[in-house]
Amino acid sequence: MAESTMANGNANTSDWQDRYYHVDQVLDRPGPRTDPSFAAGEGVKDFLRNKCKILVIGAGGLGCEILANLALTGFKDIHVIDMDTIDISNLNRQFLFRPKDVGKPKAIVAAEFIMKRVPGVKVTPYYGKIQDKDDDYYLQFNLVICGLDSVEARRWMNATLVNLVDPENPESLKPLIDGGTEGFKGQARVILPTISSCYECSLDMLNKPTAFPICTIANTPRLPEHCIEWASVLEWPRVHGDKKVDTDDPEHIGWLFQVASKRAREFNIEGVTWSLTQGVVKNIIPAIASTNAIIAASCCNEAFKIATSSAAYLDNYFMLIGTDGVYSYTFQYEKRDDCPVCGGESMDISISKEWTVERLIDTLTERQDIQIKKPSLSSGDMHIYFQAPPQLEQATRPNLEKKVSELVKDGGEITVTATTLPFSLSLRVTFT
């Protein structure tokens, strides 16, 4: 971008044409910076600037970076979805927002900022949930970039794009670029729905889920996190009544830490610390602006390469580890045949003959490769347990105490669904 434009933000026509001068160095002719077979020239520039429609999910820490990068590399028809409003704590890193914007929708403020700052770029915001939109909406895009901090939203977006693929219609395949950060760590990946591994295929790479089943917390704690949840979810309300935990109050955290430590000693569990207590209670995902910048930049470079075919794109997983020096690693994550979204085969699960339905549900919630909150279970025509509607929950509740082996035969299939996920998981159960 021309320096004068940087300084005053007031682009006149000549700045406007200069804006993509450096990008054009890459796009005008094949060269050392591009793939030898790259079909450079006006056609590519025309596609990038006049035809390519890109959707950004999330206008937070990653989203702000992504929007700025896309606009400055020449994407001109950008859409953004975000369901949040701006909080004062966002301002240190979400640089499209100012103190006057606190309380306003992120998507709308971000779109206005980019359009004012980079004339000629159109950003269409949607303030709401990704689930509000239907297949036709998603079909209009050439590419989707996710910059989210929610596993649930990513799973939904991933499954939606996989389901969208119609083998008869190549246009229905929408590459998904997913970025994520946590402290000094991050990852960027390119998902070609149904072709490469999908988000669901690699679910077990995530850190531990933060939601724990209540009966584990109450009766059979095994992890330090279970003890901390016991202190905050069960003991705090019992002792303090209606008073809410203030996660910024050191006295409150101290109380939870003491109570959780005592519980951990009773069950011989190690690892309850002050910082873990604070982490579990606040459910903190620490955000570092510069990690977001690295990951967002990687995602946008991939978007640029895919949109222009100027160079080979990521195949398919880039990992950044900044906790111990700087280490990055790129590998091809493999598709899982038993992936509930893109695999088609049932997942095998081996459980004890003695396990109750409730125990199985706990396991589904906890297992790294499944992580289904509030699963409903059925087998063939039989409702094993349904979380909703209330009448069905009540009717199936007695099954929670029953053994799975009484309800399903060895090698039988159980279908697992959850209202938050647009797919079902098929389990083949064997008993030991």
Ligand SMILES: [Zn+2]
């Ligand atoms: Zn998959």
